[in-house]
Amino acid sequence: MWISIECTKQIPIPAGHVYAINDALSAEAAADDYETCLRHLVKSKILDISKESGFPKFDVMLLGMGPDGHVASLFPGHPLVHEKEKWVTFIKDSPKPPPNRITFTFPVINSSANIALAVVGAGKADVVHKSLGDDKSSDLLPVQMVSPEGELVWFLDKDAASKL
Numbered sequence: 344m345w346i347s348i349e350c351t352k353q354i355p356i357p358a359g360h361v362y363a364i365n366d367a368l369s370a371e372a373a374a375d376d377y378e379t380c381l382r383h384l385v386k387s388k389i390l391d392i393s394k395e396s397g398f399p400k401f402d403v404m405l406l407g408m409g410p411d412g413h414v415a416s417l418f419p420g421h422p423l424v425h426e427k428e429k430w431v432t433f434i435k436d437s438p439k440p441p442p443n444r445i446t447f448t449f450p451v452i453n454s455s456a457n458i459a460l461a462v463v464g465a466g467k468a469d470v471v472h473k474s475l476g477d478d479k480s481s482d483l484l485p486v487q488m489v490s491p492e493g494e495l496v497w498f499l500d501k502d503a504a505s506k507l
């Protein structure tokens with residue numbers, strides 16, 4: 344949401360190219376509605392399907408990361424990180440406000456051609472260190488499960504990179 348609102352202010356994206364979440368609906372209904380929207384875009388050949396995965400394939404996905412290592416609304420230890428079928432799903436118990444959210448699932452995120460991961464602030468330094476370091480002793484954080492079909496590029500500010 345933030346991206347669509349901020350980007351449309353900064354760069355001239357035609358309004359018809361922005362597919363906003365319908366926040367008048369419940370989280371469940373908004374997730375269904377958004378997945379239906381994606382399916383229409385696939386049918387009308389605006390959005391590709393990955394030959395590898397059969398899920399929608401975005402050219403580029405811009406993700407952030409929370410200080411707990413979550414991406415999109417896929418939080419560490421939450422069952423949604425293991426969703427394998429849905430394109431878009433919902434969460435009603437998000438550990439970070441707001442509690443009701445919708446999110447792309449990992450099959451969609453990881454079918455992207457490319458992903459830019461933009462991470463800023465000292466509050467993210469520990470998790471950046473853990474994610475990019477060698478310690479694979481504990482369960483993977485959601486950010487460590489991000490694996491697009493093409494390139495994954497991290498963009499860090501000095502504070503976020505301070506423990507590397």
Ligand SMILES: O=C1O[C@H](COP(=O)(O)O)[C@@H](O)[C@H](O)[C@H]1O
Binds near residue numbers: 408416463
């Ligand atoms: O809740 C969320 O937080 C993360 C991190 O946000 P930031 O403002 O600290 O960069 C964001 O990437 C994610 O999309 C969102 O669901």
